[in-house]
Amino acid sequence: MIKDCGCEWVILGHPERRTIFSESDDLIHQKVTHALDAGMKVVACVVETQKDKQTGCTEETLFAQLKALAAAITDWSRVVLAFEALWASGTGVLATPAEVQEVLAKLRQWLRQNVSNTVANTTRIIYAGSVSSTNCQELATLKDLDGFLVGSAALKPDIVHIINARTTHVSRLASYFNSLRTDDRSA
Ligand SMILES: O=C(CO)COP(=O)(O)O
Numbered sequence: 001m002i003k004d005c006g007c008e009w010v011i012l013g014h015p016e017r018r019t020i021f022s023e024s025d026d027l028i029h030q031k032v033t034h035a036l037d038a039g040m041k042v043v044a045c046v047v048e049t050q051k052d053k054q055t056g057c058t059e060e061t062l063f064a065q066l067k068a069l070a071a072a073i074t075d076w077s078r079v080v081l082a083f084e085a086l087w088a089s090g091t092g093v094l095a096t097p098a099e100v101q102e103v104l105a106k107l108r109q110w111l112r113q114n115v116s117n118t119v120a121n122t123t124r125i126i127y128a129g130s131v132s133s134t135n136c137q138e139l140a141t142l143k144d145l146d147g148f149l150v151g152s153a154a155l156k157p158d159i160v161h162i163i164n165a166r167t168t169h170v171s172r173l174a175s176y177f178n179s180l181r182t183d184d185r186s187a
Contacts, residue, residue: 003038010035011149013045013069015086025068032072041078043149044069045128048103050087059106066110076115080124082149083107088129089151097138100127104144133161140165 002010012031017023023031028044035042046065052058062083073079083103088095104125112120127139128149139145150162 003040007040009041009043011043011045011082013047013065015045015047015049015084015089018045018047019049019086025065028065029068029072032069036072036074036078041080042073043080043082043126044073045082045084045149046107047084047086053085053087058103062103062107063110066107067114070111070115076119076123080126080147081107081111082126082128084127084149085129090130094135095129097142100129100139101142101144104142108144131162133158136162136165 012035013023013028018028032042032044046062046069048058048062052061066081069081083100085095085100085103087093104127107125108120108123111123124146125144126147126149127142127145128151130152131139131148131150132153136148139148147166148162150159153159153162
């Protein structure tokens with residue numbers, strides 16, 4: 001039915017499904033298998049709750065979720081991994097860039113150790129949790145970040161800044177290097 005509507009991508013393991021609908025890792029595993037078998041592309045979410053953060057269980061929780069997802073993934077080129085800090089979603093508390101980077105690096109390292117170097121290097125890992133025009137620029141510079149999964153800001157003009165966050169960063173670097181070259185030439 002999703003494919004009949006022309007959709008190519010499906011989000012699975014989203015925090016609302018995991019928490020409100022109590023979807024287990026096992027059920028999400030089955031959904032990922034089904035979606036990939038049907039030729040869909042998957043945004044596979046792993047979620048850190050406030051309780052995980054407070055009790056120091058983040059790594060254990062995320063790795064268990066990732067293990068269940070990875071067991072269902074036969075083609076990583078059709079998967080984007082999304083990390084959502086649920087405690088920073090719609091709560092007014094923002095995750096710092098350092099907090100986000102720490103988790104993203106751990107996820108990439110998990111892929112390196114448990115799947116392959118190629119998958120670790122090529123899989124896009126994106127972040128969700130109150131991404132807005134205010135914090136997207138700084139987050140976009142993170143080493144292990146490849147994009148965002150945006151909720152409420154997607155309904156506002158903010159989304160344009162978020163889409164261009166990485167581009168702006170790259171073009172700022174490009175103009176900096178261009179100015180150096182111009183300086184060299186005029187020296
Ligand atoms: O759940 C999310 C995206 O699916 C995140 O939502 P917010 O960007 O509103 O925090």
